[in-house]
Amino acid sequence: MKPVIGCLGAGRMGRGIAVVFAFAGHEVVVVDFKQRERSAFDALAAEAAAEIRSTLDILARIDLLRPELVATIADRIRIVPRDEAAAVLPRCGVVFEGMPEILDLKRTALAEASRLAGEGPIIASTTSTILVDDLSGSIEHPNRFLNAHWLNPAYLVPLIELSPGKLTAPDVTARMKVLLEGIGKVPVVCAARPGFIVPRIQTLAMNEAARMVEEGVASAEDIDKAVIYGFGFRFAVLGLLEFIDWGGGDILHHASRYLAEALGDSRYAAPDIIAANMRDGRIGMKTGQGFMNYEGLDQAAYRERRLAAFASALRAMGLAREPVA
Structure with missing residues (x-):
């Protein structure tokens, strides 16, 4: 059975990653991790769902997807508010953090997400600038944390740069590689250096x-x-x-x-x-x-x-x- 994929943050990266995994048959939960009024969340969720559907429609028009499968794939993606994070994150096999590139914001979000997710899920930051070991101190279980840098548009570019930290368990990196290769991506492993590759x-x-x-x-x-x-x-x-x-x-x-x-x-x-x-x-x-x-x-x-x-x-x-x- 394919693991449930969590996306922390409902922005461009979270939406793109959701499309990739839903395309590959995974159930995906996108967690809007910013506390909002319900009306504001509903508006954001509607916008995100519309963009996801639009992306799938484009993939169909450029012959990467049969049009009759667009609705099926879109239905695999749920967008939920922060209040539901405690219920959905422990169900995930992997959680991809896609919050804005602000160090303190990411640390706060990762600390809370790792606490709510428990010991099970691998947690990966999609940061394009911040070193893994500058974030891992916020994680309750840093052995299951690494950076996974996707290149936009995530649903098209094959490459993903994996950067394990000093405390990342080797089997966590290996499992992430297997997961990504299984959805048709090309992961590479690089040392924790500024700029990745x-x-x-x-x-x-x-x-x-x-x-x-x-x-x-x-x-x-x-x-x-x-x-x-x-x-x-x-x-x-x-x-x-x-x-x-x-x-x-x-x-x-x-x-x-x-x-x-x-x-x-x-x-x-x-x-x-x-x-x-x-x-x-x-x-x-x-x-x-x-x-x-x-x-x-x-x-x-x-x-x-x-x-x-x-x-x-x-x-x-x-x-x-x-x-x-």
Whole structure:
């Protein structure tokens, strides 16, 4: 039997997570954890239910859901006021906290929720900024607490970044991974560091794009076109570290040194691990070792699989052309 999923907070993240789990056949309880007058709650619940239904309608229109299933999936989601938290949270297998990104507010909500939920449920914060160990002190059972960072829109983006804390039990992280994989998501585990993985990378990329507009390098439209049809196209198939190995860490080393000197900014310098890999002969595919291990791999077949994935992406973008006879 699928566990009941709790969403603490009836905002955008809670609604998105509710859609994901209801889509996968789970009963979901969204708890509006802010104390409100009944009339205010009724208005919020109606708004949340309408947004959830609208999201499901969109998924049907873009062929991710059969239209006749929209009502069935929507009916799996209940939105309840704070007064009902004590009754519903202990029934949940996992509770996802999605309160606003305010440290004290999250700590207060997590303390109360963990007390009401009891020893059973795993509790996960969906915070995009606050470290797990800055929150775990509020939890009555910190061994069952971790961060689970979803990327918006939660009902479409596959990735979820899991960040266990110092006190998180290993089996809790393992159980969360199994749960998420079971609903078609792709969880990754990262250390408790600011920015997780994706926000840390995308912050650099977004700031650099804005800086290029500021410097007059190109128009905003052309920069975004370059990202979509070059950067994004390539890295939808190859991971960043895989791409370093594909071309060779030596290429990155020399390119980084040139950019740092030409632009007069050390932010373009390669990290020490690139030089260390070169020193140790871990340049990438051509040496059999890089960030990944390619020893024993049929590299020709591997490259062809990756090129086939590029070709599929090209066709999906409507850019594949027939050859001129």
